Amino acid sequence: MVCAAPSFAELGGTVAKEAVQIKEQSSIVATDQTLNVYQVKMPSGTQIKEYANADGVVVAVTWQGPTLPNLKVLLGDHFDEFANRKPSSLAINRRSAAIHTDDLVVQSHGQMRSFAGFAYLPKLLPPGFNLDQIK
Structure with missing residues (x-):
């Protein structure tokens, strides 16, 4: 039996085919533009949201x-x-890594067993977007 792992979109790419739009969060509005939110759940239980x-x-x-998740x-x-x-541009210690x-x-x-993070492309975010909506 072959099991395919769910795929997810890469940053700057298009939404993953397996992603499911999250209705209650699908209208994140920033000024006159809206970001749609999609979610993919990995077999491990890790949830990935795509904006x-x-x-x-x-x-x-x-x-x-x-x-x-595989950050690459x-x-x-x-x-x-x-x-x-x-x-x-680096902040790093044993439990975190960042770039800005x-x-x-x-x-x-x-x-172990508790990972979280976010990534975004500042130049592609809508004007007026509140980053607290994704963190």
Whole structure:
């Protein structure tokens, strides 16, 4: 028996085919634009939320659960920027890693069986967007 793991969209890509739109959070409004929220649950129980604009482009992602998702897949083309971040844009300790640049913001933290984080593309967020809606 072959089991396919659920896929999720990469940051800056389009919404994952397996993602289910979360109705109660599907209208995150920022000024005149709306972000739609989609969710994918990994077999491990970790939940990934994708925040997409009207064109279906994922501008932000969050994750929370017992395992850390594959950040290389989740961040897509932006992973190398995160992995090769400069010390001036880096905050890291044993349980967290972060980067904050004009093009990419990622914060990931956790410990065994409890991981959470978010990533977003600041230049693609709608004007007036409240970041507390995704953190």
